[in-house]
Amino acid sequence: MTTVKFQLETLSCPSCVKKIESALHKQEGVKETNVLFNSSKVKVDFDGTKVTVEQLESTITKLGYPVLSKKVS
Structure with missing residues (x-):
């Protein structure tokens, strides 16, 4: 199992969280996602x-949310 953390540009609305989580869960191999609205971070x-x-x-970027940085662990 691999974990990646993305730092996004500021999320503008709480519905963005559901939109990102839903799209990531459709990807084969994704086990869990956690999108933090207040800090604009995504953990997958x-x-x-x-x-x-x-x-x-x-x-994520196709949904219109630019990724500023990523960290894989």
Whole structure:
């Protein structure tokens, strides 16, 4: 199991959280997501053999939320 944490630009509304979580959960290999509205951070636990960090980042940016930084652990 791999974990990645994304720092996004400021989220403008609480519904953004559900939108991001829903899109990430549709990705094969994603086990858990946690989006923090107040800090604009996204934590994703995933199976690295089924989905890549780049694919997860692309999913977020396609929704219109620029990723400022990422940290994989």
